[in-house]
Amino acid sequence: MNPNPFAWSFRAQFLTGALACIALLAYALFEQFQMHIEPCPKCIFQRVAFIAMGIFFIVxxxxxxxxSGRRIYAILVxxxxxxxxxxxVRHLIVQFTPHDPLMEGCGPGLNYLLDAFPIAEAIKKAFMASGDCGEISWTFLGLTMPGWTLICFVLLGGGALWAGFRRRADALPARRS
Known part of the structure; x- marks a missing residue:
């Protein structure tokens, strides 16, 4: 296999994207259950986005x-x-504007919201800041967890678009010498 991931087949690129999503979700679960860093509702929604991306990558x-199918999968991812x-980005705004009364934290956990409210209201309340999302309990190289997830979303989304829309050698007409 070519060591250049930009030259890999669509299948190899998408399955690698799926593995990346699985690894990111596994790390989030490790942080939650082994390091005891509880996720806030915004963290849960980011996980849901990685799950959706992983499903589209795998399928x-x-x-x-x-x-045309490659393009559709790329757009879904x-x-x-x-x-x-x-x-x-919303999570980062909450983290870096902790003194603004309208932006503090995240509110109650997603499980409580889903139990106490209809789904549309629970989702609306989860996006309203009023709990612990403003707390920074983890950093790596100066970036918080939502900063790293933002980078991963951009890289994986861009990689999916590259894989889905690039011209492939097998799709090009044969050259005449």
Whole structure:
């Protein structure tokens, strides 16, 4: 196999994207259950975005469709990545404006919200800041967890678009000498 991931087949690129999503979700679970860093509702929504991306990556990689299908899978992954990126940016805003009364924290946990309110109201309340999302309990190289998830959303979404929209050697007409 070519060591350059930009030259890999669509299937290899998408299955690698799926593995990346699985690894990110596994790390989030490790942080939650081994390091005892409880996720806030915004963290949960970011996980949901990675789950959606992982599903689209796996299905696209296993299906290995022709050009139009590759584009559809790439767009689906990119949409999930964009939603996750928006949540990550909102989370970063909450973390870095902790003195603004309208932006503090995240509110009660997602399980409580889903038990206490209809789903539409629970989702609305989860996005309203009023709990512990403003707390920074983890950093790596100076970036908080939502900062790293934002980078991952951008890279994985961009990689999916690259894989889905790039011209492939097998799709090009044969050259005449």
């Amino acid at each position: 696209g990689g296993l299906h290995a469709p022709r050009a 990119a949409i999930a990545a964009a939603v996750g990126a928006v949540v990550a």
